[in-house]
Amino acid sequence: MSNLEFGPIMRALLRNKVGAILIALQIAVTMTIIVNAVFIIVERKAMMERESGLDEANTFYLTTTGFGKDFESKRVTIEDLALIRNTPGVIDAIQVNAIPMSGSGWSMGLATQPGEEIESVGTANYMVDDHALNTYDAELLAGENFSPEDIRFRERNQSDWPDLAIITQALAKSLFPELGIDEVVGKTIYIGDNEAMIIKGIIDKLQAPWVGWNNLDHVTLTPEMMAFPSMRYLIRTEPGMRDKLMTSLEETLANQYPNRIIRNVETITATRDKSYRQHSAMINILTATMILLTLITALGIIGLASFNVNRRRKQIGTRRALGASKQAIIRYFMVENLIISSFGLILGVGLTIGLNFMLIEWFAVKALDWYYIPTGVVLLFVVGQLAAFGPAFRAAQISPALATRTI
Amino acid sequence: MLKMNNLCKSFRTELVETHALRNFTFSVDEGDFVSVTGPSGSGKTTFLNIAGLLENHTSGSYLLDGIDVKTLSDKQRSQLRNEKIGFIFQSFNLIPDLNLFDNVDVPLRYRGLSRAERHQRIEESLARVGLANRMKHLPSQLSGGQQQRVAIARALAGKPRFLLADEPTGNLDSQMAKSVMGLLQEINQQGTTIVMVTHDPELAMQTSRNVFVRDGQISEAETIMPLAAASNQ
Numbered sequence: 296m297s298n299l300e301f302g303p304i305m306r307a308l309l310r311n312k313v314g315a316i317l318i319a320l321q322i323a324v325t326m327t328i329i330v331n332a333v334f335i336i337v338e339r340k341a342m343m344e345r346e347s348g349l350d351e352a353n354t355f356y357l358t359t360t361g362f363g364k365d366f367e368s369k370r371v372t373i374e375d376l377a378l379i380r381n382t383p384g385v386i387d388a389i390q391v392n393a394i395p396m397s398g399s400g401w402s403m404g405l406a407t408q409p410g411e412e413i414e415s416v417g418t419a420n421y422m423v424d425d426h427a428l429n430t431y432d433a434e435l436l437a438g439e440n441f442s443p444e445d446i447r448f449r450e451r452n453q454s455d456w457p458d459l460a461i462i463t464q465a466l467a468k469s470l471f472p473e474l475g476i477d478e479v480v481g482k483t484i485y486i487g488d489n490e491a492m493i494i495k496g497i498i499d500k501l502q503a504p505w506v507g508w509n510n511l512d513h514v515t516l517t518p519e520m521m522a523f524p525s526m527r528y529l530i531r532t533e534p535g536m537r538d539k540l541m542t543s544l545e546e547t548l549a550n551q552y553p554n555r556i557i558r559n560v561e562t563i564t565a566t567r568d569k570s571y572r573q574h575s576a577m578i579n580i581l582t583a584t585m586i587l588l589t590l591i592t593a594l595g596i597i598g599l600a601s602f603n604v605n606r607r608r609k610q611i612g613t614r615r616a617l618g619a620s621k622q623a624i625i626r627y628f629m630v631e632n633l634i635i636s637s638f639g640l641i642l643g644v645g646l647t648i649g650l651n652f653m654l655i656e657w658f659a660v661k662a663l664d665w666y667y668i669p670t671g672v673v674l675l676f677v678v679g680q681l682a683a684f685g686p687a688f689r690a691a692q693i694s695p696a697l698a699t700r701t702i
Numbered sequence: 703m704l705k706m707n708n709l710c711k712s713f714r715t716e717l718v719e720t721h722a723l724r725n726f727t728f729s730v731d732e733g734d735f736v737s738v739t740g741p742s743g744s745g746k747t748t749f750l751n752i753a754g755l756l757e758n759h760t761s762g763s764y765l766l767d768g769i770d771v772k773t774l775s776d777k778q779r780s781q782l783r784n785e786k787i788g789f790i791f792q793s794f795n796l797i798p799d800l801n802l803f804d805n806v807d808v809p810l811r812y813r814g815l816s817r818a819e820r821h822q823r824i825e826e827s828l829a830r831v832g833l834a835n836r837m838k839h840l841p842s843q844l845s846g847g848q849q850q851r852v853a854i855a856r857a858l859a860g861k862p863r864f865l866l867a868d869e870p871t872g873n874l875d876s877q878m879a880k881s882v883m884g885l886l887q888e889i890n891q892q893g894t895t896i897v898m899v900t901h902d903p904e905l906a907m908q909t910s911r912n913v914f915v916r917d918g919q920i921s922e923a924e925t926i927m928p929l930a931a932a933s934n935q
Binding site: 300303306310311609614615618619622623695698 | 789
């Protein structure tokens, strides 16, 4: 340990502390920002990677809006769906009121008992037919799918609800936390305070349209199609057929019934990208900030170490003359940097925790997982030592003969 | 203990080759106090650097305690410098950020001595130069003469076989120079071999042998007769 010269280096640093303190502060601030930024990035990435339940790579949707007095929405919907479903390469298709992750849709409150005073659980509502599970690629965990007889048409201005529903597993657990999935099937739930619906089935997973919503996995499917002039079709294709069918089906539907506009032909992949665009941007900004800060810190360390080497050329020559090997000179500067970095990192740990408390208080982010701090310490320690190695290596190349030069 | 035979040292630039030492043949025996004198640019410092293993010679041979230093690696040369040679520099070369204790400790740490032994040696050597009570002082708090005494203590603490002194009184006034020279003579009398480079003929006369260097070679004709040698004759 005596060869590490901790004591003399510390005492020498205390006599020239300004540069060292500035670098230690820079390391502390860098650690604070990097650790919290990495934590936010990991959280955002986990959020972005949540499964929607859909066969995303092979699913797209389009909006069709009919016009003119002769437009018969029910007939057109039935004919459109028959045409789409019979198109080679299409696995299944449904008419739907909203698209998962798209940012717009319907939501309602569900309760296990009727009454305004009963606390309800929020859910997204998708109005679908008996092809929904196949189109969504959803797995039925309990109960049954809708039958064709269950499906009704919802007219414009109609506000009542069908008496059947299929719900997601997550919603079932929120509504009936004490029951198993099989026990939930057949239970009555109440929508809009007092309209009863019987749970016909439970599916594994499906996401609501709003990616920032706390109840993202709360989804209710009701057996109905909309007799509206404007409607959406969600179409699931065989692998590799999506892009081709996006073009051909748009053309086919337009030819099938010319008095309509077909727009918003979009993949689920694109919808996901749009919905998480802000998160992606934040990740990119934070990543760039982290890289920049790490570079600035590394340059600061290189700068201070280089300055110290240049300032001490004679001293290094003297040390070499007195018996220091090249390794001993490298070790000296590495230990010096280690001491400076250690002070910075100790301060950084405190600041990191402090900033996380502030972020929890102001932006309701989660508390930092414990392992982020030691990881940040190790990372910056390695960056610091790598940055110091170059100047230390150059110092070791100083000739011992410099000791006898008078200039 | 130090034997140079036909030793040459040349420096080459793009345009010119300079011969700093030419066919330099020289030896020092155990217990000698040799002064090396000569005008500026004569090769004194080059000789000192080679003798102290601070740089390599170009050709010829140099044996230090029977070891051919040309064959040594950089690490082995460092170790040999640390164990066998003590340096005293013209401008003292103390480390300004370290107190006297830590300054004297520098070569001892490179030797890997135990903490207790290092402490004992530092205290002894600082006491020997009369600065035991100023261990916690910084070099900047001392006079030039005192700083050179610390440098001597640093050299002595390693218990070297021989001391290499480069103009040890060059930056001191005459009173302090006399005191430092007295200390070196005392050290020599206690058995340490000393080779001192100086431009001062008066100092050279106080050593046991003088070598005069001109144009990278020993000039027998200009050798100064030391007082001790003169009184023996």
